[in-house]
Amino acid sequence: MLNSILRRIVEGCGLPLALAALTACQPTVYLMPTPEALQTGNYDPFALDPERNRDNRLIVAYATNRLPAGPKQDRAYLTLFDQDLRLGAAWVSIGGEEMSAEELHQISISAEREGEIPLRLERAEELARVGEHEDEPLSPEAQAFFDAVNRALASSLDNDLTLYLHGANNNFYRASAQAAQYRHFTGRNSVVMSFAWPSAESLLRYAVDVNNARRTVPVFAEFLELLAQHTNARYIDVLAYSAGAQVLSPALAALRARHADEAENSLRKRFRLGEIYFAAPDVDFSTFLRDLATYDGMVQHVTLALNPNDSVLAFAARHHGVSRAGRPEPGELTEEETRLVRAAFGEMAFDLLLVDPDMIPGLARGAHDFWYRHPWVSTDVLIQLLYQARPSERGLVLLEDDEGRRAWTFGPDYPQRANEAIEQLAEQ
Secondary structure (H helix, E strand, C coil): CHHHHHHHHHHHHCHHHHHHHHHCCCCCEECCCCCHHHHCCCCCHHHCCCCCCCCCEEEEEEEEEEEEECCHHHCEEEEEEEEEEEEEEEEEEECCCCCCHHHHHHHHCCCCCCCCCEEEEEEEEEEEEECCCCCCCCCHHHHHHHHHHHHHHHCCCCCCEEEEECCCCCCHHHHHHHHHHHHHHCCCCCEEEEEECCCCCCHHHHHHHHHHHHHHHHHHHHHHHHHHHHCCCCCEEEEEEHHHHHHHHHHHHHHHHHCCCCCHHHHHHHHCEEEEEEECCCCEHHHHHHHHHHHHHHCCEEEEEECCCCHHHHHHHHHHCCCECCECCHHHCCHHHHHHHHHHHHCCCEEEEECCCCCCCCCCCCCCCHHHHCHHHHHHHHHHHHHCCCHHHCCCEEEECCCCCEEEECCCCHHHHHHHHHHHHHHC
16 A cells, blocks of 8 residues: 555655655755864865865665665655664765866855755665564674674764754755764764654654654663664764654663673773764653763763753643653652762763853854754764863862752863864864
8 A cells, every 4th residue: 555655655745755755855955064163274184084085975884773765876865763773874965066066165164155065866776674583593794784884983083873863844855964974074084873753844743753762762772782782882972853762762671671780880981872862852751861870880971951941842831741851840859869960970970961042142042953953062062072082171169059960061272172172082
């Protein structure tokens, strides 16, 4: 039945409209502002490995549990949930064929641009499928995919693997483009993989996204098992944006529950989960705290980056009836959950990053997309994931109240402090 529906779409609308119907059409992704540290001329990550291909096309690996459509060499992915995991490579271009490598380089280390620089998904090639059953043996195609990831890690200056988990109202193209632009600003020295869960790609269908995120949790937990078993990454870092936290947070808790009898040190060595970064997380605040308490010792470090005025999370809180971890309301918490807050600040490998519009020039008051949209915050993300660096090493400023609760934020001299931090970390 599905194939007949798709055929009617193609015959009735023509190919361009058909693809829009399959994947949902969203606004073009434009290259994010150049991170602050790259604007000064003191730090050029593209110069660290001059031999690496510097044209305006780059590849990001992907994993997805979206239902596929079209030929494997040029896949489209629907908004529908699929029990199987699909693995592949996405080709993303920056700026179009008319942009030279040198032009892109200059744009990428400058604050000023003449106009917006579009990112386009040229094609996605599906390379392997992994079945939903854990006892199903890994196919030769899946093993070849992980072998390719390992070759990329071996040839990269950064031997960590970064996973990007998108938020709600996202399509496969947008997820790929976001992962690609992050990889671009590492100087293409990092291996980045997008995990594209089946968002319904419309704010009007947010409830569908919430349900699909919940259904994706065991799939993503199993994927972390596969990465630990079949890749040689030094660390596996995960950047979860917005509703991506609804996948990541419970998946980490589920992974810990799977191995309840094993010591945390053993699990930390096996899974090699490094920096776990929640950017504006759209997940129940109380759920986030309970999950964190279970997996804390299994990961290297957890960061919660929040804007207390986040307008998108204000909407999400109204939908769910409880506050979000990215815009928390401590007054909602039970006595036990309040104890978990104190434990997070005093006992866990956890940092709260306050992205405050009153302290960061040019940041919109209700900003939700700050992790890539503001040059100060994107700089801090890069420093943290590239160097596995703590806030005190990244040039951030400590805030502490009378009860010992600590948060980190950006001081007025952050650009200078960030450049000094990079110089010191690069020498280590």
